[in-house]
Amino acid sequence: MTEQTRTPRYTLMGLVTLAAVVALVLFLAKPAQSDSAAQPASTAAKPANTLQSLAELDGKPPASRALDIQTWNTAEGAKVLFVEARELPMFDLRLTFAAGSSQDGDSAGVATLTNAMLNEGVAGKDVTAIAQGFEGLGADFGNGAYRDMAVASLRSLSAADKRDPALKLFAEVVGKPTFPEDALARIKNQMYAGFEYQKQNPGKLAGIELFEKLYGSHPYAHPSDGDAKSIKPITLEQLRAFHAKAYAAGNVVIALVGDLSRDEAQAIAAQVSAALPKGPALAKLPQPAEPKPGAYHIDFPSKQTHLMLAQLGIDRADPDYAALNLGNQILGGGSFGTRLMSEVREKRGLTYGVYSVFSPMQVRGPFMINLQTRAELSEGTLKLVQDLLRDYLKSGPTQQELDDAKRELAGSFPLANASNASIVGQLGAIGFYNLPLTYLQDYMQQSQKLTTEQVRDALNKHLAADKMVIVTAGPSVPQKELPPPTDNPTEQPLGVPEH
Amino acid sequence: MRRHRLFSLGLASLLLALGTAQAQAPLPSTFILDNGLQVVVQHDPRAPVVTAQLVVRVGSSHEPPGQSGLSHALEHLLFRGSEKTEPGEFSRIVERLGGRDNAYTTPDYTVYHLTLPSERLEVALELGADLLSGARLADEEFVREIEAVLAERRESIDDFPTERLHELWLAQAFPASGYRTPVIGWPQDIERLSPNALRNWYRSWYAPNNASLVVVGDVQGEQVKKLAERHFGRLPARQLPTSMPPLELQNPGARTVHIEDLHSTPYLLMGFNVPSRATAQAPQDVAALRLTAALLASGRSARLPLRLEREQPLLQQIDVRYAAIARGDALFSLSAHINASQPAPLATLEHALRAQLQQLKDTPPTVAEVERARNRLLADEVFARDALEGQAGDLAEYLGSALPLAWRADAETELHAVTAQQVQHVAQTYFTRERLTTAYLTTPEPPHE
Numbered sequence: 017m018t019e020q021t022r023t024p025r026y027t028l029m030g031l032v033t034l035a036a037v038v039a040l041v042l043f044l045a046k047p048a049q050s051d052s053a054a055q056p057a058s059t060a061a062k063p064a065n066t067l068q069s070l071a072e073l074d075g076k077p078p079a080s081r082a083l084d085i086q087t088w089n090t091a092e093g094a095k096v097l098f099v100e101a102r103e104l105p106m107f108d109l110r111l112t113f114a115a116g117s118s119q120d121g122d123s124a125g126v127a128t129l130t131n132a133m134l135n136e137g138v139a140g141k142d143v144t145a146i147a148q149g150f151e152g153l154g155a156d157f158g159n160g161a162y163r164d165m166a167v168a169s170l171r172s173l174s175a176a177d178k179r180d181p182a183l184k185l186f187a188e189v190v191g192k193p194t195f196p197e198d199a200l201a202r203i204k205n206q207m208y209a210g211f212e213y214q215k216q217n218p219g220k221l222a223g224i225e226l227f228e229k230l231y232g233s234h235p236y237a238h239p240s241d242g243d244a245k246s247i248k249p250i251t252l253e254q255l256r257a258f259h260a261k262a263y264a265a266g267n268v269v270i271a272l273v274g275d276l277s278r279d280e281a282q283a284i285a286a287q288v289s290a291a292l293p294k295g296p297a298l299a300k301l302p303q304p305a306e307p308k309p310g311a312y313h314i315d316f317p318s319k320q321t322h323l324m325l326a327q328l329g330i331d332r333a334d335p336d337y338a339a340l341n342l343g344n345q346i347l348g349g350g351s352f353g354t355r356l357m358s359e360v361r362e363k364r365g366l367t368y369g370v371y372s373v374f375s376p377m378q379v380r381g382p383f384m385i386n387l388q389t390r391a392e393l394s395e396g397t398l399k400l401v402q403d404l405l406r407d408y409l410k411s412g413p414t415q416q417e418l419d420d421a422k423r424e425l426a427g428s429f430p431l432a433n434a435s436n437a438s439i440v441g442q443l444g445a446i447g448f449y450n451l452p453l454t455y456l457q458d459y460m461q462q463s464q465k466l467t468t469e470q471v472r473d474a475l476n477k478h479l480a481a482d483k484m485v486i487v488t489a490g491p492s493v494p495q496k497e498l499p500p501p502t503d504n505p506t507e508q509p510l511g512v513p514e515h
Numbered sequence: 516m517r518r519h520r521l522f523s524l525g526l527a528s529l530l531l532a533l534g535t536a537q538a539q540a541p542l543p544s545t546f547i548l549d550n551g552l553q554v555v556v557q558h559d560p561r562a563p564v565v566t567a568q569l570v571v572r573v574g575s576s577h578e579p580p581g582q583s584g585l586s587h588a589l590e591h592l593l594f595r596g597s598e599k600t601e602p603g604e605f606s607r608i609v610e611r612l613g614g615r616d617n618a619y620t621t622p623d624y625t626v627y628h629l630t631l632p633s634e635r636l637e638v639a640l641e642l643g644a645d646l647l648s649g650a651r652l653a654d655e656e657f658v659r660e661i662e663a664v665l666a667e668r669r670e671s672i673d674d675f676p677t678e679r680l681h682e683l684w685l686a687q688a689f690p691a692s693g694y695r696t697p698v699i700g701w702p703q704d705i706e707r708l709s710p711n712a713l714r715n716w717y718r719s720w721y722a723p724n725n726a727s728l729v730v731v732g733d734v735q736g737e738q739v740k741k742l743a744e745r746h747f748g749r750l751p752a753r754q755l756p757t758s759m760p761p762l763e764l765q766n767p768g769a770r771t772v773h774i775e776d777l778h779s780t781p782y783l784l785m786g787f788n789v790p791s792r793a794t795a796q797a798p799q800d801v802a803a804l805r806l807t808a809a810l811l812a813s814g815r816s817a818r819l820p821l822r823l824e825r826e827q828p829l830l831q832q833i834d835v836r837y838a839a840i841a842r843g844d845a846l847f848s849l850s851a852h853i854n855a856s857q858p859a860p861l862a863t864l865e866h867a868l869r870a871q872l873q874q875l876k877d878t879p880p881t882v883a884e885v886e887r888a889r890n891r892l893l894a895d896e897v898f899a900r901d902a903l904e905g906q907a908g909d910l911a912e913y914l915g916s917a918l919p920l921a922w923r924a925d926a927e928t929e930l931h932a933v934t935a936q937q938v939q940h941v942a943q944t945y946f947t948r949e950r951l952t953t954a955y956l957t958t959p960e961p962p963h964e
Contacts, residue, residue, distance in 0.1 A: 065599055065600045065601065065604055065608060066598075066599045067599050067600070067608070067638060067641050067642070067645075068641065069637040069638045069640075069641045070608065070638050070641075072637075073612075073635065073638070078563065078613075078632030078633075078634050078635065079563045079632070079634070080562070080563060080632075081561065081562035081563060081564075101561070103559075103560075103561050104897060104900055104901060105897060106894075106897050106898060106901070143815070143825070144815070144816050144821055144825065145816075147814060147815035147816035148816040148887065150814075151813075151814040151815070151816050151817075151887055151890075151891055152816075152883070152886065152887040152890060153890060153894075154890040154891050154893060154894025154895070155894065156898070171898060172894075173894050173897060178890075178894075205856055209855065209856055350610065351606075351610060352603075352606060352607045352610050353607055353610075420611055423611060423612070423613070424610060424611050424612070424613050425613065426613060427611075427612045427613015427614060427631070427632055427635070428613035428614070429613065430562055430563050430564050430613075430632045430633075431562075431564055431613065431614070431615070431630060431631075431632070433562055434561065434562040434564045434902075434903060435561075435562075435901045435902050435903075436901050437901055437902070
């Protein structure tokens with residue numbers, strides 16, 4: 017057994033990667049890609065299997081765990097969501113602040129630095145004493161900053177002798193951090209090292225460029241970490257000021273899941289809320305302006321070329337979310353047998369993986385298609401992907417594709433609620449994006465009722481094949497023609513997808 | 516991509532009360548079919564979801580020289596067509612049902628696992644029985660899949676100097692046993708594998724009497740028993756090859772291995788030959804070694820991150836491991852990179868790590884340190900129960916190593932009993948030069964010092 021590596025070793029680099037992922041946290045937990053083979057799989061449209069148990073399934077959606085979500089506001093104005101789960105003697109507490117990098121203003125990186133400094137010092141305790149405090153109780157403290165949100169979390173045993181001191185320390189860390197100077201210098205140094213490292217990563221560079229082109233002067237445009245130039249002049253005063261306004265009780269959602277009574281949950285929320293700075297929610301972001309379509313290339317000496325295609329998608333409140341998500345699942349959201357995967361990988365062997373995703377955020381997040389291919393085939397592959405999107409928007413999904421996608425969605429629903437860890441994530445997102453408490457059930461019912469026409473119309477309302485912002489990163493080499501589609505491509509793809 | 520793993524992960528689940536009744540995990544129910552298949556069911560009704568794992572007791576440590584990688588290649592091939600599924604269809608079926616699946620190979624065993632809504636459990640069991648007995652292992656699929664395995668090797672091992680070093684280090688650290696064999700296989704061996712070799716390997720080891728079925732989730736033992744009998748019951752038991760637990764020399768002697776790479780941050784890997792729970796004369800030594808690993812490097816306030824990362828900026832990414840659950844002997848390992856922003860020679864890091872181990876031998880740790888490590892291990896075991904796959908993986912570890920499940924509860928008791936003196940005692944006993952294999956990754960020496 018391996019027992020020493022629980023501490024998340026997130027570097028600040030890692031936080032950026034997570035930013036995109038966290039936007040999807042609500043019920044978008046896709047089954048892990050688990051394909052054993054580099055080789056394309058069989059593309060038989062109809063299952064050829066002879067599994068009796070599969071044939072006997074009645075096609076009804078499976079049952080899922082009923083979540084009794086309780087909600088209230090603390091005296092200071094923090095919104096609380098709570099699910100009592102008595103089975104395991106532990107609880108999860110997750111604070112989600114509207115304190116992501118979209119609140120950076122002119123100092124890109126201030127949100128990330130503030131979040132990273134929370135557990136570096138409180139009155140009478142330095143970073144080591146704080147770590148000792150949590151670890152001595154067996155508790156886990158976690159934190160991270162993304163574009164919309166900044167998170168601080170605690171997982172602890174629920175027995176009072178562990179819970180009470182862990183909560184006391186947690187409240188100090190999120191509410192009264194002292195921001196020691198030497199810690200700021202150390203964290204900045206780690207970030208400089210991270211910026212150097214990402215210069216060697218073409219996928220990373222392409223992602224940064226893509227957001228810049230997509231969002232222009234909007235606060236989503238810059239990466240959450242900022243860059244070496246932007247973080248250098250950031251002062252402790254700025255971090256304190258950012259903490260005072262963005263970590264205020266009116267700007268947080270408190271999610272709690274675990275072995276707690278309602279009274280205990282209420283006391284915990286009150287304790288944490290009272291420890292935070294007083295203040296209201298920050299103003300909502302403006303919607304981004306439509307970007308100008310276009311293609312941009314980053315010359316990079318790699319074997320593979322990274323291709324990213326994007327346009328503005330939707331915000332979390334958009335009523336078309338269910339239709340778009342289901343439509344996307346068929347296009348490129350799943351792991352196997354999506355349109356993109358079957359045409360680009362399985363029939364032509366051009367890539368290991370090609371994925372598309374809607375990332376709904378507080379204001380319009382991106383719709384993105386993302387893949388790597390051999391450099392000499394990159395232009396042909398790009399055109400193929402664009403053609404596939406164009407065709408799909410024109411024809412929409414087939415009835416069979418839609419039925420399969422609905423069945424998969426219904427089947428994965430129970431898995432999304434199975435653990436305390438996944439539930440606390442759902443609660444955080446429901447609270448943060450102001451969704452109704454019945455959101456998960458509503459979403460499921462809405463999805464199951466969709467028709468092929470509704471999905472097609474929603475996709476066309478929000479996407480257009482000729483409006484893509486495209487970023488490529490790779491070497492400039494003479495281009496070759498794509499191989500024709502076949503059931504057994506001979507050319508093997510290079511490399512693995514970055515996921 | 517299916518992942519092999521060199522160390523088995525997972526934590527023993529908590530069976531002892533931690534002060535409240537619910538701290539006790541319900542005991543799993545266990546039964547054995549007439550053909551020898553062992554079935555273990557852990558009831559967890561929190562959500563209508565179930566994880567099923569098929570554990571087959573064969574891994575890289577069973578492989579003869581020249582045929583390394585057999586078990587892992589076979590794991591790949593099993594998804595490329597069977598009596599009931601077309602190549603690649605297995606995962607597609609699971610995904611279409613909203614589930615997820617994966618598989619991995621370890622030195623001791625191979626695991627195939629699926630998670631699905633609980634009312635679809637029967638599909639998982641039918642697929643599992645088909646894996647165990649119905650594989651086609653067709654020539655043309657072998658040809659395609661072996662390329663994938665070679666690509667996996669290039670991408671996950673050969674392109675990463677620390678992974679290559681790890682392989683070479685294992686080969687030194689286990690001079691006398693099959694644990695020296697890399698799970699994915701040596702490249703020249705993978706290239707020499709044949710469809711026939713895989714078929715023979717499959718026929719030899721994939722039998723109900725060499726497998727366990729673990730089911731965790733919202734199901735009852737009786738229900739699983741009925742389904743297991745329906746799908747696995749018809750499979751015949753078979754005579755299994757003889758297999759001895761991998762045992763190591765008492766005093767193998769100091770060993771080193773060294774590779775250079777121009778673009779890597781220098782890296783050090785040290786491992787001591789130690790017993791596992793299966794081979795230890797004194798089980799208490801195992802608990803003390805587990806606690807020592809946590810004391811040294813679990814968490815930001817553990818000794819090594821505190822002393823050698825923050826007080827002195829010598830290292831980064833310190834990792835200390837001890838895999839106590841195995842059918843044979845084990846290693847206690849420490850690894851770290853030098854701090855790239857303030858680089859010191861690798862020898863300085865080695866010296867500092869050795870000094871830290873010497874200190875454990877000279878002076879028992881404080882009670883506070885022992886309590887910190889113990890609390891962390893105990894809490895982790897509760898936290899690990901939050902995920903069904905984690906619970907099943909923990910059971911798979913014991914079953915794959917053919918160890919009694921009752922030892923999970925014992926491990927808990929033993930951990931509670933560890934004292935600071937016992938930590939000092941295991942340090943003195945096992946952290947010796949004769950048990951140590953050291954591996955170095957450095958950049959080539961510049962022309963001047």
